Amino acid sequence: MSLAAEAFVSQIAAAEPWPENATLYQPLKEDQILLSDSASSLAVQTFLRMCGLPVQVSCRANAEYMSPSGKVPFIHVGNQVVSELGPIVQFTKAKGHSLSDGLDDVQRAEMKAYMELVNNMLLTAELYIQWCDDFTATEISRPRYSSPYSWPLNHILAYQKQWEIRRKMTAIGWSGKNLEQVYEDVSQCCQALSQRLGTQPYFFNKQPTELDALVFGHLFTILTTQLTSDELAEKVKSYTNLLSFCHRIEQTYFKEHDREGQSVSSRHSKSSLP
Amino acid sequence: MGTVHARSLEPLPMQGPELGVQADDMDLGEPEHEEKQEVLENKDVVVQHVHIDGLGRTKEDLLTYEIADVFRAKNLIDVMKKSHEARQRLLRLGIFRHVEVVIDTAEGTDALPNGLDVTFEVKELRRMTGSYNTMVGNNEGSMVLGLKLPNVFGRAEKLTFQFSYGTKETSYGLSFFKPQPGHFERNFSVNLYKVTGQFPWSSLRETDRGVSTEFSFPIWRTNHTLKWEGVWRELGCLARTASFTVREESGHSLKSSLSHAMVIDTRNSTILPRRGALLKINQELAGYTGGDVSFLKEDFEIQLNKTLFWDSVLSTSLWGGMLLPLGDKPSCIADRFYLGGPTSVRGFSMYSIGPQSEGDYLGGEAYWAGGLHLYTPLPFRPGRGGFGDLFRTHFFLNAGNLCNLNYGEGPRAHLSKLAECIRWSYGAGIVLRLGNIARLELNYCIPMGVQSGDRICDGVQFGAGIRFL
Numbered sequence: 001m002s003l004a005a006e007a008f009v010s011q012i013a014a015a016e017p018w019p020e021n022a023t024l025y026q027p028l029k030e031d032q033i034l035l036s037d038s039a040s041s042l043a044v045q046t047f048l049r050m051c052g053l054p055v056q057v058s059c060r061a062n063a064e065y066m067s068p069s070g071k072v073p074f075i076h077v078g079n080q081v082v083s084e085l086g087p088i089v090q091f092t093k094a095k096g097h098s099l100s101d102g103l104d105d106v107q108r109a110e111m112k113a114y115m116e117l118v119n120n121m122l123l124t125a126e127l128y129i130q131w132c133d134d135f136t137a138t139e140i141s142r143p144r145y146s147s148p149y150s151w152p153l154n155h156i157l158a159y160q161k162q163w164e165i166r167r168k169m170t171a172i173g174w175s176g177k178n179l180e181q182v183y184e185d186v187s188q189c190c191q192a193l194s195q196r197l198g199t200q201p202y203f204f205n206k207q208p209t210e211l212d213a214l215v216f217g218h219l220f221t222i223l224t225t226q227l228t229s230d231e232l233a234e235k236v237k238s239y240t241n242l243l244s245f246c247h248r249i250e251q252t253y254f255k256e257h258d259r260e261g262q263s264v265s266s267r268h269s270k271s272s273l274p
Numbered sequence: 275m276g277t278v279h280a281r282s283l284e285p286l287p288m289q290g291p292e293l294g295v296q297a298d299d300m301d302l303g304e305p306e307h308e309e310k311q312e313v314l315e316n317k318d319v320v321v322q323h324v325h326i327d328g329l330g331r332t333k334e335d336l337l338t339y340e341i342a343d344v345f346r347a348k349n350l351i352d353v354m355k356k357s358h359e360a361r362q363r364l365l366r367l368g369i370f371r372h373v374e375v376v377i378d379t380a381e382g383t384d385a386l387p388n389g390l391d392v393t394f395e396v397k398e399l400r401r402m403t404g405s406y407n408t409m410v411g412n413n414e415g416s417m418v419l420g421l422k423l424p425n426v427f428g429r430a431e432k433l434t435f436q437f438s439y440g441t442k443e444t445s446y447g448l449s450f451f452k453p454q455p456g457h458f459e460r461n462f463s464v465n466l467y468k469v470t471g472q473f474p475w476s477s478l479r480e481t482d483r484g485v486s487t488e489f490s491f492p493i494w495r496t497n498h499t500l501k502w503e504g505v506w507r508e509l510g511c512l513a514r515t516a517s518f519t520v521r522e523e524s525g526h527s528l529k530s531s532l533s534h535a536m537v538i539d540t541r542n543s544t545i546l547p548r549r550g551a552l553l554k555i556n557q558e559l560a561g562y563t564g565g566d567v568s569f570l571k572e573d574f575e576i577q578l579n580k581t582l583f584w585d586s587v588l589s590t591s592l593w594g595g596m597l598l599p600l601g602d603k604p605s606c607i608a609d610r611f612y613l614g615g616p617t618s619v620r621g622f623s624m625y626s627i628g629p630q631s632e633g634d635y636l637g638g639e640a641y642w643a644g645g646l647h648l649y650t651p652l653p654f655r656p657g658r659g660g661f662g663d664l665f666r667t668h669f670f671l672n673a674g675n676l677c678n679l680n681y682g683e684g685p686r687a688h689l690s691k692l693a694e695c696i697r698w699s700y701g702a703g704i705v706l707r708l709g710n711i712a713r714l715e716l717n718y719c720i721p722m723g724v725q726s727g728d729r730i731c732d733g734v735q736f737g738a739g740i741r742f743l
Contacts, residue, residue, distance in 0.1 A: 153528040
């Protein structure tokens with residue numbers, strides 16, 4: 001479809017109210033999903049809960065290929081399919097639900113800058129640790145990523161994904177880094193977030209915004225996921241206000257809405273924060 | 275005793291093992307008559323030597339099987355007939371450009387008075403032939419490179435390679451074929467391929483990378499093929515507007531299947547036959563040799579032809595098939611059957627019959643389709659004896675149904691489900707025959723029994739293809 005036609009269709013869709021059967025799709029929780037995808041998915045789920053919009057989570061082995069942009073998670077709302085947090089935020093805004101309406105222009109620019117920081121630093125670090133660190137890739141990432149497929153397709157797809165991520169790391173200049181430098185980068189990112197948060201309950205004082213959802217998604221997943229070493233989680237734990245921030249959001253949005261026993265935790269890990 | 279000359283038979287156009295020789299076109303040359311022809315015909319002869327001249331890389335043991343029969347000839351007419359048959363057999367190996375036969379009296383120290391020497395003068399095909407084409411199609415241009423190596427190791431093995439590089443898709447195929455020496459109908463081939471296809475009726479794009487091996491052999495009058503195939507399939511949406519049901523099928527899967535096909539073909543031609551029948555039964559079992567998908571698939575094709583008065587032909591055909599998913603996963607869109615279009619039930623758009631979701635056709639697990647045709651020459655027979663013979667008018671009646679079956683119920687329920695909501699159509703048109711492989715049709719169709727969701731193409735419909743209902 002042309003751009004004009006797409007814009008027209010989005011306008012029409014925006015007029016419809018949020019349906020009851022909106023669904024979010026992600027890879028299989030127990031066996032397949034990896035740290036970075038789990039973090040992105042949790043960020044979107046948190047954002048929708050903060051907006052008060054109901055969404056069901058459906059796990060599919062081919063979620064990554066179903067998504068129109070190739071990235072998970074994506075939501076299926078009415079006739080529309082939207083993937084990744086940025087477009088989902090814009091989509092819900094078109095339907096009249098927004099968390100950042102109360103911000104002025106300066107604050108909004110600041111929020112966007114911090115979201116870019118999280119995406120460029122934290123998300124990239126997660127991808128690096130998963131796919132560029134040989135030990136983690138062999139022990140965790142490749143077996144999990146290829147678990148729904150049979151031989152020899154599982155090896156082909158896992159190596160294809162690994163090469164794709166490594167090429168991307170080379171393109172953004174991260175291939176020269178080693179693991180220690182990546183952990184340092186994570187630490188610096190957390191320090192910036194910690195300084196911005198200070199003693200406030202949320203990043204922009206009283207009301208949560210999409211930045212809070214994004215930060216919670218990544219930090220909570222890092223803290224509750226078991227990797228080959230605990231160093232990543234330790235870096236985050238050293239900032240106490242970030243820890244209490246994660247606690248607070250978990251208590252507010254996940255404990256009380258936890259009807260069907262949907263737990264927020266991810267694979268083989270502790271189900272609550274340390 | 276004068277020398278015996280046998281005029282060598284006219285060389286027929288070179289045809290490989292894929293194309294049959296058309297029996298109607300064959301022309302046996304007449305021997306030059308000498309005055310003592312009667313005496314020669316009744317005279318007993320002995321074939322003493324059979325030579326093959328012009329061999330390069332071909333191994334001789336392969337050819338001894340084909341020419342062995344010539345030694346058994348008892349008189350001159352027999353020698354000529356058997357030499358002609360041997361020549362056909364040498365040509366069907368697909369390794370010679372042309373074959374000529376020369377029959378002469380035996381010479382040499384051990385020559386008998388009634389001895390004959392038969393010599394086959396052959397010219398082998400070149401070691402490698404190539405072709406290069408460019409194609410322009412729907413918003414896509416591509417470059418196609420083909421390479422053929424006939425008779426690679428000397429025993430009629432054939433290696434072909436085709437590579438297509440386009441603006442949107444790239445595909446290739448490599449194939450190795452080896453017949454059994456002495457029994458050309460028993461052969462095996464190994465194929466390696468990558469093909470991409472776009473199916474706008476389902477908003478689906480499919481990329482298949484696969485390897486397959488097959489064995490063919492005849493048993494009595496039937497031809498059987500056993501095949502193992504391993505395919506890595508990648509499905510994707512063709513457009514952002516694809517329905518969610520099709521989007522759910524996107525992704526990768528691996529199919530490893532064994533299949534068996536049986537063909538009995540007594541028709542005189544593949545395209546527009548005048549008499550004879552065809553029976554083709556095919557079954558495929560996937561999942562027991564690895565892979566992600568598991569199913570049992572059966573389908574059959576029957577065609578009967580009969581020449582009626584005034585050069586017209588009545589033809590009936592019946593197709594059917596069933597897909598049974600084994601295990602708990604539902605069937606995949608790439609395995610299901612599709613129905614409709616100018617090559618099956620005419621009057622409907624391409625593959626646009628049956629279950630659909632938001633305008634995308636999903637295919638079905640069971641189908642049947644039948645056709646009744648009457649082919650007649652063009653009215654007033656223009657261009658008779660030449661170009662006009664390639665055209666035929668035809669009147670047709672097509673019917674069919676495609677649906678998903680609930681396998682828990684019995685066969686009675688299945689039959690009643692296939693019998694309700696039958697789509698059918700009738701009409702007339704002109705058929706053009708392209709060589710021995712394909713045909714073009716231009717029809718005026720009137721579709722009937724249209725169900726909600728089907729897309730029709732009533733009025734004039736054009737079709738081109740190899741296999742028509």
